[in-house]
Amino acid sequence: MTTDLMPNRFRPGETDLPAREADLVARRDAVLGASYRLQYRRPVHFVRGQGMWLYDPDGRAYLDFYNNVPSLGHAHPEVNAAMTEQAGRISANTRYLEPRLVDYAERLIATFPEAMDRVVFTCTGSESNDLALRIARHVSGNDGVIVSSYAYHGTSAAVAAVSPNLGDAVRLSPSVRMVTLPGPAGIGQEQAGAHFEAQVKAAIHDLQRRGIGVAALLFDSIFSSDGVCIDPPGFIAGGADAVRAAGGLVIADEVQPGFGRTGEHMWGFQRHGIVPDLATLGKPMGNGFPIGAVVGRRDPMESFGTTARYSNTFAGNTVGIATAEAVLTILQRDDIPGNALAMGQRLRQGLESLATSQEMIGEIRNAGLFCGVDIGRPDATPLQRRKAALDVVNAMRDDGVLISTTGANEDTLKIRPPLICAGDHVDRFLETLEGALKRVASAV
Amino acid sequence: MTTDLMPNRFRPGETDLPAREADLVARRDAVLGASYRLQYRRPVHFVRGQGMWLYDPDGRAYLDFYNNVPSLGHAHPEVNAAMTEQAGRISANTRYLEPRLVDYAERLIATFPEAMDRVVFTCTGSESNDLALRIARHVSGNDGVIVSSYAYHGTSAAVAAVSPNLGDAVRLSPSVRMVTLPGPAGIGQEQAGAHFEAQVKAAIHDLQRRGIGVAALLFDSIFSSDGVCIDPPGFIAGGADAVRAAGGLVIADEVQPGFGRTGEHMWGFQRHGIVPDLATLGKPMGNGFPIGAVVGRRDPMESFGTTARYSNTFAGNTVGIATAEAVLTILQRDDIPGNALAMGQRLRQGLESLATSQEMIGEIRNAGLFCGVDIGRPDATPLQRRKAALDVVNAMRDDGVLISTTGANEDTLKIRPPLICAGDHVDRFLETLEGALKRVASAV
Numbered sequence: 001m002t003t004d005l006m007p008n009r010f011r012p013g014e015t016d017l018p019a020r021e022a023d024l025v026a027r028r029d030a031v032l033g034a035s036y037r038l039q040y041r042r043p044v045h046f047v048r049g050q051g052m053w054l055y056d057p058d059g060r061a062y063l064d065f066y067n068n069v070p071s072l073g074h075a076h077p078e079v080n081a082a083m084t085e086q087a088g089r090i091s092a093n094t095r096y097l098e099p100r101l102v103d104y105a106e107r108l109i110a111t112f113p114e115a116m117d118r119v120v121f122t123c124t125g126s127e128s129n130d131l132a133l134r135i136a137r138h139v140s141g142n143d144g145v146i147v148s149s150y151a152y153h154g155t156s157a158a159v160a161a162v163s164p165n166l167g168d169a170v171r172l173s174p175s176v177r178m179v180t181l182p183g184p185a186g187i188g189q190e191q192a193g194a195h196f197e198a199q200v201k202a203a204i205h206d207l208q209r210r211g212i213g214v215a216a217l218l219f220d221s222i223f224s225s226d227g228v229c230i231d232p233p234g235f236i237a238g239g240a241d242a243v244r245a246a247g248g249l250v251i252a253d254e255v256q257p258g259f260g261r262t263g264e265h266m267w268g269f270q271r272h273g274i275v276p277d278l279a280t281l282g283k284p285m286g287n288g289f290p291i292g293a294v295v296g297r298r299d300p301m302e303s304f305g306t307t308a309r310y311s312n313t314f315a316g317n318t319v320g321i322a323t324a325e326a327v328l329t330i331l332q333r334d335d336i337p338g339n340a341l342a343m344g345q346r347l348r349q350g351l352e353s354l355a356t357s358q359e360m361i362g363e364i365r366n367a368g369l370f371c372g373v374d375i376g377r378p379d380a381t382p383l384q385r386r387k388a389a390l391d392v393v394n395a396m397r398d399d400g401v402l403i404s405t406t407g408a409n410e411d412t413l414k415i416r417p418p419l420i421c422a423g424d425h426v427d428r429f430l431e432t433l434e435g436a437l438k439r440v441a442s443a444v
Numbered sequence: 445m446t447t448d449l450m451p452n453r454f455r456p457g458e459t460d461l462p463a464r465e466a467d468l469v470a471r472r473d474a475v476l477g478a479s480y481r482l483q484y485r486r487p488v489h490f491v492r493g494q495g496m497w498l499y500d501p502d503g504r505a506y507l508d509f510y511n512n513v514p515s516l517g518h519a520h521p522e523v524n525a526a527m528t529e530q531a532g533r534i535s536a537n538t539r540y541l542e543p544r545l546v547d548y549a550e551r552l553i554a555t556f557p558e559a560m561d562r563v564v565f566t567c568t569g570s571e572s573n574d575l576a577l578r579i580a581r582h583v584s585g586n587d588g589v590i591v592s593s594y595a596y597h598g599t600s601a602a603v604a605a606v607s608p609n610l611g612d613a614v615r616l617s618p619s620v621r622m623v624t625l626p627g628p629a630g631i632g633q634e635q636a637g638a639h640f641e642a643q644v645k646a647a648i649h650d651l652q653r654r655g656i657g658v659a660a661l662l663f664d665s666i667f668s669s670d671g672v673c674i675d676p677p678g679f680i681a682g683g684a685d686a687v688r689a690a691g692g693l694v695i696a697d698e699v700q701p702g703f704g705r706t707g708e709h710m711w712g713f714q715r716h717g718i719v720p721d722l723a724t725l726g727k728p729m730g731n732g733f734p735i736g737a738v739v740g741r742r743d744p745m746e747s748f749g750t751t752a753r754y755s756n757t758f759a760g761n762t763v764g765i766a767t768a769e770a771v772l773t774i775l776q777r778d779d780i781p782g783n784a785l786a787m788g789q790r791l792r793q794g795l796e797s798l799a800t801s802q803e804m805i806g807e808i809r810n811a812g813l814f815c816g817v818d819i820g821r822p823d824a825t826p827l828q829r830r831k832a833a834l835d836v837v838n839a840m841r842d843d844g845v846l847i848s849t850t851g852a853n854e855d856t857l858k859i860r861p862p863l864i865c866a867g868d869h870v871d872r873f874l875e876t877l878e879g880a881l882k883r884v885a886s887a888v
Binding site: 005006021024025027028030031032033034035036037038039043044045046047048049054067069070074075077080083084087088089090091092093094095096097098099101102105106109117118119120123124125126127130131133134137155156157158160166169170282283288289290291298301302304305306307308309310311312313314315317319320 | 449450465468469471472474475476477478479480481482483487488489490491492493498511513514518519521524527528531532533534535536537538539540541542543545546549550553561562563564567568569570571574575577578581599600601602604610613614726727732733734735742745746748749750751752753754755756757758759761763764
């Protein structure tokens with residue numbers, strides 16, 4: 001079955017738009033074309049952002065519980081001031097000596113386990129995962145990559161080819177193997193680690209008997225596109241060990257869980273008690289400025305760097321570095337991960353409380369401020385669940401709160417607000433969700 | 445023979461550095477490691493840039509005749525103001541409606557031939573080439589890519605695998621075929637087109653008989669890493685036709701020639717009188733802000749976009765768009781390509797005049813402000829030429845002018861100043877080059 005890969009989107013002809021938006025959509029389609037999708041049945045149109053809020057041209061405010069790039073909030077004055085100040089001085093590239101690049105690299109690495117002491121900068125999370133795969137294939141001499149069933153790791157050719165989430169239209173690499181996760185497979189928490197390990201070992205065996213070998217286990221430690229599959233902490237460890245024993249590298253895709261989103265830790269892999277060989281960074285690193293990185297253990301990083309050079313024109317330029325430095329300073333100074341933990345708890349408690357009266361709320365899963373909520377009445381079919389989740393998301397959009405869906409069946413609410421959100425934002429989100437659930441339930 | 449792939453670089457232990465720089469290099473190596481190379485035997489250290497000039501911590505000025513990212517000059521106030529203003533408002537992503545994205549897309553497309561009417565934004569030139577290859581392979585159903593002998597197209601796995609310039613340590617794709625260019629092959633201008641076409645046809649034949657088929661001819665229209673192989677204009681056309689006839693796409697890598705560098709045209713392919721299927725953009729597009737694009741004909745772009753979705757978190761965000769919009773405005777308003785043409789002529793005339801007295805100057809090739817100058821006495825061996833070019837580049841660095849080397853033997857001076865350079869900058873460059881040539885010649 002090929003499902004609609006982006007159900008929460010605008011479909012021309014399905015919704016009547018106001019003239020202003022209809023004109024803009026028509027002009028947009030004429031130049032940007034089919035690759036560009038708009039979110040929501042009725043697209044949103046924003047001209048200003050501040051903190052947790054986005055504003056449409058009429059001044060209507062939307063509470064942002066979805067965007068995980070501006071972790072420190074939209075249009076952050078301190079971050080922007082750092083970017084502006086550096087841009088007025090110099091945007092030096094990494095082939096010239098410049099102290100700021102080194103200062104930030106040292107500070108960034110200090111947030112990782114001691115064994116991970118090298119960093120290479122990129123411009124996007126896709127570039128980070130692409131480089132990590134290059135490193136893993138180079139040092140292992142193997143080609144095989146193991147990912148979760150519904151993984152998404154980015155948009156370059158090599159990374160798209162190990163992203164089953166992209167669907168049948170994007171050809172998978174002959175060298176990728178998918179493993180089911182314990183939650184979606186209906187495996188209980190006690191058996192979760194053993195299930196994952198057995199899956200990974202079967203994948204390794206299959207790769208080896210075909211002469212492909214295993215280069216890497218590549219995973220997002222909150223498995224966001226699989227539906228936010230996070231528990232129990234540690235279930236990845238046995239599978240990771242098996243990959244290492246087979247000569248592959250363990251790559252933590254920290255593009256979404258990284259930089260404190262999971263609350264208790266700076267990095268998502270720490271929640272699972274493992275130290276990967278490589279970690280890939282992206283989205284919130286510059287609060288919107290295009291910057292990413294691969295942080296890793298010395299041996300694979302140096303083995304790759306010594307023989308295959310890597311250079312990336314924009315990556316590590318001082319403007320991106322100054323911006324990322326401001327982000328890291330604020331994250332640490334204001335204990336943003338601590339806020340993510342506290343607000344994640346408040347969100348979870350509110351959702352659990354709401355679940356007692358709203359039967360459409362199924363399982364609730366969160367690590368800090370990355371939260372998934374399964375939607376659908378207990379007896380609903382997959383299609384009904386999917387439609388219900390989509391209805392809820394669009395009802396909330398109409399009520400001025402932004403979230404979306406995730407998971408193989410896209411019936412899980414994907415909730416990931418900027419990490420600066422406060423108690424009243426959480427409360428507003430919960431109230432809006434309650435209203436949306438009631439409206440959707442009564443419409444069925 | 446495997447040559448040193450980046451001869452113009454610092455080698456630890458080869459040069460004594462002042463304590464300040466030695467400390468910084470040591471700290472840098474400890475965190476960034478072997479992937480990061482520093483240019484010049486004695487690395488440069490910059491803390492400020494303005495227009496054509498870069499400044500070291502002691503306030504010494506270096507004339508920049510090398511950096512082709514800040515085409516409008518370093519720390520451009522108008523470009524930075526546009527970036528800052530937009531960052532203070534909103535950094536919207538492309539899944540929300542936002543007029544600025546559409547405005548810029550329309551303006552950008554208007555600079556292309558009419559048949560190229562679709563654009564998809566990326567963050568880097570590598571992402572642009574990677575996406576172009578995805579599109580070409582998707583729509584052709586073939587895998588083969590034809591590039592020049594010493595091509596460099598970027599750093600992602602897929603693009604590095606079609607970049608023979610990266611050397612033996614980076615495995616080439618089994619589906620890539622290299623073709624020799626007329627200049628390096630010693631073919632005269634009259635036979636250049638026929639030579640290129642015959643080479644491309646042979647590559648197509650080989651790809652077809654192996655069942656690989658041809659997806660694309662991918663070329664940088666100034667063939668910068670091959671040593672700036674630009675003449676005669678039009679020599680690419682026959683090869684391009686042959687690729688189309690075989691079902692492949694013609695992809696112009698405009699990352700270096702684009703945005704007016706070649707002087708007479710906005711885009712390098714225009715110099716060859718062809719209209720490609722796809723053009724890939726990067727480096728100078730945001731004068732340093734990480735932004736790129738693929739611009740192309742409707743059919744391949746829509747065929748790809750409709751089935752395989754493409755989304756890129758940072759690409760097309762309004763801050764990058766506002767920055768790129770300011771760059772395009774200035775390029776057009778101030779006729780920057782016209783300046784590149786005029787200054788390119790002044791540079792060429794100066795070099796030709798210098799060549800009458802300096803026997804180390806060989807062939808001079810330029811299109812606007814991308815210029816290659818072969819270095820070495822007529823009777824020199826390849827190794828002697830290589831060393832002479834490196835000596836000249838480093839002597840000029842010591843005299844405060846930045847250039848580097850290129851070409852299969854790295855014996856061609858690579859000269860590509862910001863496009864705002866004025867007559868006195870060109871004169872200063874020529875004087876410094878003359879002094880460096882004399883010093884190097886007398887040291888032999």
